[in-house]
Every structure is written in structure tokens, then in C-alpha cells.
Amino acid sequence: MSEEKQEKKMTAKELSKKLTIEYLESARHARENGKFIGYTTAVSPVELFVAHDIIPIYPENHSVAAITKRLTTKLSQAMEKEGYTTHLCAYARSDLGYRITGESAMGGIPDPDFILACNAQCFTLTKWFEVLSRKYNIPVFVFDTPQWIRDEETRKRIIKYCVMQLKEQIKAQEEVTGKKFDYDRLAEVMEYSRDASHLYRQFLDLAAYKPSPISIFDALIHMAITVYLRGTPQAVHYYRYLIDEIMEEKVKKGKGAIENERFRLYWENLPVWFKFRNHFNLLAQYGGNILTSLYVHAWSYDFDTSKDPLLTLAENYVSVFSNVTLEERADMALDLFKRYDLNGSIMFLNRSCKAVSFSVHELRDMLTEKTGIPALVFESDMGDPRFYAEAQVKNRIQAYFETLEAREEAKELA
Amino acid sequence: MKREILSKLIEISRNPYPYLKEWKKEKGKKILGSTLADVPEEIIYASGAHPFLILGTTKPLRLATTRLPDNACSLSRSNLELVLTYEGELFDGYVLPQVCDTTQHLCDIWKRKFSDRYFENFLVPRQVNRPSAGYWYIQESERLIWSLERYLGIKIKEDALWEAIDIYNENRRLLRSLYDIKRKHPGMLTNREFFDIVKSGFFMDKKEHNMLLKELIDSIDIEKDKKEDDYVPIVVAGIVVEPNEIFDFMDNGKINVVSDDLCTGSRYIEVETKKEGTPIEAIADAYLKKGPFSPIHDEGNKMFYNLKNRVEKYGAKGIIYVHIKYCESQDYDFPDLRRNLKAQGIKVLEVETEYQTTHMGQTKTRIQAFVEALSEEARNE
Numbered sequence: 051m052s053e054e055k056q057e058k059k060m061t062a063k064e065l066s067k068k069l070t071i072e073y074l075e076s077a078r079h080a081r082e083n084g085k086f087i088g089y090t091t092a093v094s095p096v097e098l099f100v101a102h103d104i105i106p107i108y109p110e111n112h113s114v115a116a117i118t119k120r121l122t123t124k125l126s127q128a129m130e131k132e133g134y135t136t137h138l139c140a141y142a143r144s145d146l147g148y149r150i151t152g153e154s155a156m157g158g159i160p161d162p163d164f165i166l167a168c169n170a171q172c173f174t175l176t177k178w179f180e181v182l183s184r185k186y187n188i189p190v191f192v193f194d195t196p197q198w199i200r201d202e203e204t205r206k207r208i209i210k211y212c213v214m215q216l217k218e219q220i221k222a223q224e225e226v227t228g229k230k231f232d233y234d235r236l237a238e239v240m241e242y243s244r245d246a247s248h249l250y251r252q253f254l255d256l257a258a259y260k261p262s263p264i265s266i267f268d269a270l271i272h273m274a275i276t277v278y279l280r281g282t283p284q285a286v287h288y289y290r291y292l293i294d295e296i297m298e299e300k301v302k303k304g305k306g307a308i309e310n311e312r313f314r315l316y317w318e319n320l321p322v323w324f325k326f327r328n329h330f331n332l333l334a335q336y337g338g339n340i341l342t343s344l345y346v347h348a349w350s351y352d353f354d355t356s357k358d359p360l361l362t363l364a365e366n367y368v369s370v371f372s373n374v375t376l377e378e379r380a381d382m383a384l385d386l387f388k389r390y391d392l393n394g395s396i397m398f399l400n401r402s403c404k405a406v407s408f409s410v411h412e413l414r415d416m417l418t419e420k421t422g423i424p425a426l427v428f429e430s431d432m433g434d435p436r437f438y439a440e441a442q443v444k445n446r447i448q449a450y451f452e453t454l455e456a457r458e459e460a461k462e463l464a
Numbered sequence: 465m466k467r468e469i470l471s472k473l474i475e476i477s478r479n480p481y482p483y484l485k486e487w488k489k490e491k492g493k494k495i496l497g498s499t500l501a502d503v504p505e506e507i508i509y510a511s512g513a514h515p516f517l518i519l520g521t522t523k524p525l526r527l528a529t530t531r532l533p534d535n536a537c538s539l540s541r542s543n544l545e546l547v548l549t550y551e552g553e554l555f556d557g558y559v560l561p562q563v564c565d566t567t568q569h570l571c572d573i574w575k576r577k578f579s580d581r582y583f584e585n586f587l588v589p590r591q592v593n594r595p596s597a598g599y600w601y602i603q604e605s606e607r608l609i610w611s612l613e614r615y616l617g618i619k620i621k622e623d624a625l626w627e628a629i630d631i632y633n634e635n636r637r638l639l640r641s642l643y644d645i646k647r648k649h650p651g652m653l654t655n656r657e658f659f660d661i662v663k664s665g666f667f668m669d670k671k672e673h674n675m676l677l678k679e680l681i682d683s684i685d686i687e688k689d690k691k692e693d694d695y696v697p698i699v700v701a702g703i704v705v706e707p708n709e710i711f712d713f714m715d716n717g718k719i720n721v722v723s724d725d726l727c728t729g730s731r732y733i734e735v736e737t738k739k740e741g742t743p744i745e746a747i748a749d750a751y752l753k754k755g756p757f758s759p760i761h762d763e764g765n766k767m768f769y770n771l772k773n774r775v776e777k778y779g780a781k782g783i784i785y786v787h788i789k790y791c792e793s794q795d796y797d798f799p800d801l802r803r804n805l806k807a808q809g810i811k812v813l814e815v816e817t818e819y820q821t822t823h824m825g826q827t828k829t830r831i832q833a834f835v836e837a838l839s840e841e842a843r844n845e
Contacts, residue, residue, distance in 0.1 A: 132799055133798065133799035133802065133803075134795070134796075134799050135795050137535055137790060137792070137795060138792070138795055138796070142796075167761075169590055172565055173564045173565040173568070173590070173759070173792075174565060174792060174796075176590070176761050177792065177793055177795075177796035177797070178796060180761065180764050180796065180797075181796060181800060183764045184764045184765060184800050189763070189764070190761065190764065192590065192591040192761045194589055194590045194591045194596075194597075194600075194761075196562070196587035196589075196600070196604075197562055197568055197571070197585070197587060199585065199587075204607060207603045207607075208587075211596060211599060211600045211603065214595075214596040214599060215594070215596050218594050218595075218596055375572055376569075376572035376573070376576065377572075399533060401533075401535055404535070404536070404565045404566060404569075404792060405565040405568075405569075407533060408532060408533065408536060408565065408566060408569035408570075409569045409572055409573065410533075411530060411531055411532075411533075412531065412572070412573055412576060429533070
């Protein structure tokens with residue numbers, strides 16, 4: 051049987067698993083094959099790595115695996131013994147715990163030859179990677195992305211600063227790999243990245259269908275490939291495969307991700323990773339389905355390959371939702387409300403993620419004012435069950451749906 | 465020593481608002497508030513506006529808690545509270561730097577709360593070792609100049625910038641010489657007094673501060689003023705020491721702070737702006753060469769070497785590390801820092817602080833116990 055035929059039988063989820071295993075294998079054998087390992091942040095110009103025989107490893111993804119396997123509390127405790135606090139990001143806590151205990155949900159990840167931290171996502175990562183840089187005695191290259199403030203002249207200057215830094219990054223990579231950077235290869239990588247990002251966005255936008263064939267939980271599962279295989283033909287193939295599957299299995303049959311969809315919800319922040327299946331089921335009981343968040347859209351890049359690749363890289367990575375002004379972030383969220391016709395909003399104040407959470411109160415005010423849709427704000431942690439109060443979350447969700455129901459009834463009466 | 469000058473500076477450091485209200489009435493100048501760190505004050509000064517460094521409040525939190533979660537650092541929450549509840553009327557506008565996630569969000573929140581005032585953010589480079597950092601600091605300084613010019617309807621001339629640089633250089637030179645005196649004769653000027661004097665300079669008119677500092681230093685008669693006593697030399701590390709009663713505990717414990725890496729201490733006063741290139745280039749160069757500061761990325765162990773050198777240079781017996789509650793940068797820095805210092809045989813006491821703390825007793829006891837242990841050790845040597 052040909053490989054293609056075999057693949058046809060696979061679900062997209064199985065294909066994702068296969069690609070992940072292959073990717074991790076290639077990383078584990080990187081050095082035998084003359085390649086290098088680069089640690090990086092999920093939102094970062096990883097295209098420069100891919101074009102330079104540096105296999106990207108994302109400690110964040112490794113931590114997500116630890117969280118979903120419920121290892122975080124134990125890993126965090128190991129780190130707390132070394133003097134770190136429980137206030138830190140659960141990704142960092144899982145990772146620093148892993149560095150001490152070696153315990154992993156994925157059989158471990160290789161040590162780095164290069165460390166890149168892009169602070170468009172957050173500043174926390176820089177500090178966490180500084181700890182790793184001391185451990186492995188290699189420098190951290192910080193790709194510093196000033197806030198993408200709304201001023202055209204300043205934006206031009208920010209881009210210039212970022213392009214300068216990408217050139218510095220290439221130079222630093224050349225020193226580590228001993229290989230001259232190949233811009234032709236980068237052009238090729240950029241095309242794959244462009245296509246995969248567009249397809250990824252198409253996948254997320256399937257949520258505009260009524261009922262929505264996907265929930266945010268599908269997005270959270272399927273985003274993994276664009277995070278770590280961006281810039282490769284596998285990622286492009288994968289998202290085509292995934293979209294075809296959803297079109298065949300759901301859209302053409304008019305099937306939604308949940309039955310009797312009544313509430314199409316927006317989610318603010320990262321997910322509570324160890325609870326997301328429970329959340330899906332809990333909300334479905336009320337006819338609620340979370341369709342999207344700015345977080346899952348963070349990888350919907352729009353690379354313009356007619357431009358200098360460094361320019362389009364800079365433009366895309368600096369303008370990610372976590373690095374724009376609050377006004378722009380609200381506009382980005384409002385665009386999702388409009389495009390997906392949302393009628394509810396759950397805003398998670400995530401103790402782990404200061405970068406995304408610190409403006410939640412302000413953002414709630416802005417969104418509620420513009421949409422008239424009430425929002426539920428609840429506080430917890432994305433990774434550590436010690437900071438998750440089950441009964442409280444359930445009660446608040448229940449009360450929130452009562453509010454939404456009343457609102458819908460009033461609308462119907464009107 | 466002219467105690468009346470000392471008293472005036474200390475009073476302003478503890479409650480600068482009556483002084484500033486008077487001063488503003490008299491001079492008719494705009495007051496622009498900034499937070500830590502790295503906003504080029506010289507530029508604001510050269511514009512004719514008055515730069516004021518907002519350093520929080522120990523008064524109760526009322527409104528900040530509804531805007532920032534309780535795991536935001538104590539400094540950011542109390543800064544926001546100060547302007548929302550207590551002293552907001554004083555300020556005509558703000559220039560806020562973005563040095564970490566918290567300050568980035570704080571800029572957005574602040575700007576929305578004070579949409580009727582002048583507001584500019586200063587996007588500090590968060591890496592300092594590559595040529596691009598210098599480029600960016602200059603770009604941001606130019607943007608600040610244009611923004612102030614638009615707001616004030618003036619032109620900031622090169623001469624005004626050089627003059628501001630001279631005034632700031634003089635200020636820092638005077639503070640360094642006072643630090644030298646205090647370091648050698650700790651009985652003459654307490655830690656609290658010295659750091660209060662430094663702090664008053666963040667609030668006052670710089671020229672007046674220079675004048676008072678000069679008069680104070682000139683009035684010191686070492687032979688007459690010195691009081692011999694046994695002090696334990698210590699280096700203080702962190703960002704800020706607040707509430708500043710912590711310095712009183714050090715004074716009570718006969719500690720002599722011989723050096724520090726505080727933003728409100730050596731990291732500020734050790735800067736000497738060289739008069740080379742354009743004024744903006746000179747300022748950028750000086751700022752980027754400052755000592756290590758937690759949120760900004762630098763070489764991973766620079767903070768450790770910097771502290772180790774300070775301990776060795778001044779013969780300190782240990783380090784008191786002042787940790788602002790929920791300061792994420794410090795949360796990440798400290799465990800390695802402590803381990804590395806310990807490996808060098810350097811004793812470290814970590815003191816966690818919060819602006820709104822009402823019980824300082826434990827901090828006092830811990831500082832006392834630390835100094836006793838160090839003295840005991842010294843006696844046994």
C-alpha cells in the first residue's frame with residue numbers, strides 16, 4: 051500500500067501525532083545530522099532557524115505536555131525547593147522543574163545550542179530563558195519588539211529596529227552553526243510559512259459557520275503544528291488535510307462541534323490546559339461553545355513574500371496581539387466578535403500569564419461597552435491545579451449562562 | 465554640617481507634594497511624572513517641563529486593585545494608586561517607560577485613565593549589548609523630543625540639552641561625593657538620611673537640589689561631624705528600597721551601606737554622561753552603560769559579577785537583597801544570584817517588601833539577626 055493511501059485513512063489528529071513524533075526524532079538526532087538545536091518562544095521568527103539547519107525546540111510546548119499530563123504541581127514543587135516562587139508562569143515552573151528532575155511527558159527535549167527569546171509574546175520568557183542560559187552557559191538572543199503603538203512614523207522606526215535585530219540574529223546564528231546563512235533557502239521557508247499560516251487561519255475561520263464545526267479546543271490541539279513546523283512543507287500539507295477533513299465530516303453534513311449550539315463564545319487568554327476537555331463538556335450542557343480567542347489567532351500570520359523576508363518577518367512578529375496597545379487589542383477581539391457572530395465572552399484572568407492578563411479588567415470594560423455582551427471574568431492558573439477552584443468556576447459559569455439565557459429571552463420577546 | 469539643609473531634603477523626600485505645589489505655583493512649569501526606569505529625564509528638563517519620578521505610595525490601595533490583579537508588583541500598583549487616588553492633580557502629564565510586561569500594560573491603563581493629560585510612552589530597548597539597542601534608544605529619545613515640542617509648543621535646542629546634561633552630571637557627582645563621605649564616616653550620615661537625600665532629587669528642581677547638596681557638602685567638617693563607631697559594611701541590592709523604614713532597621717543594626725545596585729541609588733548616581741557626539745547620542749551611551757537592572761536583558765551573570773565586585777571593592781560583609789513582592793524579574797533572577805553569591809562565600813539576606821505592608825516587625829528582626837550573625841563571624845575571624 052502506498053504511503054499516501056495509508057495516510058488517507060489517518061485522521062488529522064493522527065497525522066499531527068505522526069508529524070510530532072517525526073519532528074521530535076529529528077531533533078533528538080540533530081547533532082548526528084549536522085544540525086543544531088535552538089530554543090525559542092512560540093511567537094518568534096523561527097523561519098531564520100529553519101533556513102539555517104537549526105531545529106526549533108519550544109520549551110513552552112514541552113510544558114503544555116507536562117500540564118496536560120498533570121505533572122506541573124510536582125515539577126513546580128521541585129523548582130520551589132530551589133527558591134523559585136509559585137507566582138511564576140506555569141510553563142516556566144514546569145520547565146525549571148524538568149531541568150531539576152528530568153521528568154517529562156514527552157521523553158525529554160534536547161539541550162540547546164542557541165537560545166532565542168522574542169518579547170512580543172511576553173517578557174517573562176526572556177527572564178525564564180535567562181535562567182536556561184546560565185544553566186547551559188550560552189547567551190540568550192533577545193529579539194526585542196517594542197510595543198506596536200498606533201503611530202505610522204513610529205511603526206516605520208520599530209520595523210527598522212527589528213530588521214536590524216534580525217540581521218544581528220543571523221550573524222549570531224552563523225557564529226553558532228559555522229554556516230553561512232542562505233537567503234535563497236529563507237525565501238523558500240517563507241513561502242511554506244506564508245501558506246501554512248494562511249491555511250491555519252482558514253481553519254480557525256471555519257468557526258464562522260453556523261453551527262460552528264470546530265470549538266476552540268480543536269484550535270488548541272491543531273495549533274501545535276503551525277507552532278513547531280512553521281516554515282516546512284509538512285505544515286502546509288497538514289492544514290490542507292485538516293480543513294478537508296472538517297469540511298467533509300462536519301460542514302458538508304451541517305454538523306456542529308456541539309449539538310444545539312446556542313451560545314457562541316469568545317475566550318480571552320490562554321486555556322486552562324489541564325481542564326479544557328471538562329470546560330468543553332460543561333459549556334456544551336448549556337449549548338455553549340467557545341469558538342475563538344486572540345491567543346489561537348496569534349499564529350495567523352500574513353507573510354508577504356514579495357517583500358524582503360526580514361521586513362515581512364518583522365512586521366508580522368511585532369504586531370501579535372500580545373504586543374499591541376489595549377485599544378488595538380480590543381479592536382482585534384471585536385473583529386472576531388463580528389466575523390464569528392459571537393454572543394458571549396469568558397475572560398480568564400490567568401495568574402500564570404501576566405502579559406496577557408494584566409489588562410483583562412480594562413479590556414472587559416472596553417468589549418462590554420462596544421458589544422453590549424456581558425462577560426464572565428474568572429481567575430485561576432493555566433497550569434497548576436493547586437490554583438483552580440473547581441466548584442467556584444462551575445458556579446460562576448452556571449450563573450453566567452443564566453444571564454445569557456435571560457438576555458436571549460429578552461431579545462426574543464422584543 | 466548644616467542640619468537644616470539635611471532636614472529640608474529629607475522632608476521633601478518623604479512628602480514632596482507640598483513643596484511641589486508651591487514650586488509649581490511660583491514657576492508656572494508643567495510637571496511630568498515618570499516611573500522607573502530609564503526615561504531620559506535630561507530631555508524633559510531641557511524642554512522646560514519638570515520631570516518627577518513617581519515612586520509609589522504606602523497609603524492604602526483603593527482603585528488600583530480594580531485595575532491591576534493582586535499579583536502585579538507592589539511598585540506598579542502603588543504607583544497607579546498614587547495618581548488615581550492621592551496626587552494625580554499635581555501632574556500635567558506622564559512619560560512612562562516600558563521595561564517589562566507590567567509596565568507595558570500599565571502604560572495602556574494609565575493612558576486610558578488620564579486621557580485628558582499629556583501622555584507619552586518611552587519604549588526602552590530591552591536588550592543592551594548589541595548596536596541596535598543604541599540605535600533604538602536614540603530613536604525613542606528623538607520621538608520624546610518631538611512629542612514634548614508638540615505638547616509645549618517649543619523647540620528643544622541642543623544647548624538646552626547640553627545644559628541639562630551638565631546639571632544632571634553635577635547632581636550625580638555631588639551625590640557620589642556625599643556617598644563617599646557617608647561610606648567612610650557612617651556615624652555622620654545614616655543610611656536613611658543618605659538615601660532620602662538621593663530620593664529628594666527625583667522630586668525636586670535639579671538646580672535647587674544641586675545648590676542644597678553643594679551647601680550641605682561644603683558645610684561638612686569631618687573632624688567635627690564624624691562619630692566613630694563600629695559599623696558592618698553591607699551592599700544593598702534590588703530595584704528600590706521601600707518602604708524606606710528598611711533603612712532605619714539597617715541604621716539601628718549599625719549597618720553601613722557601602723554600595724548598592726539600586727535604581728534609586730548607584731544605578732542612577734554612577735552615570736556620567738560624556739559630552740561626545742550629539743546630546744542624544746551622549747545620553748543614549750550613558751544609559752546603555754548603566755549598571756545591570758533586573759528587567760532589561762543583559763549578559764546572564766552580569767548582576768552577579770556586579771554585586772561580587774561591589775562586595776570586594778568595599779569590603780562588605782554581606783548583601784541585603786530587597787525583593788519587591790511580585791516583581792517578576794526579581795523572582796527569576798534571585799535564586800541563581802543567591803546560589804552564585806553563596807558559592808563565593810558571600811552571605812545574602814533576602815527581604816521581601818510591599819508598599820502597603822503594615823507589619824515590618826519581621827523584616828526588622830531578620831535584618832537584626834543577619835547583622836548579628838555577620839558581626840559574630842567577624843569577631844571569630
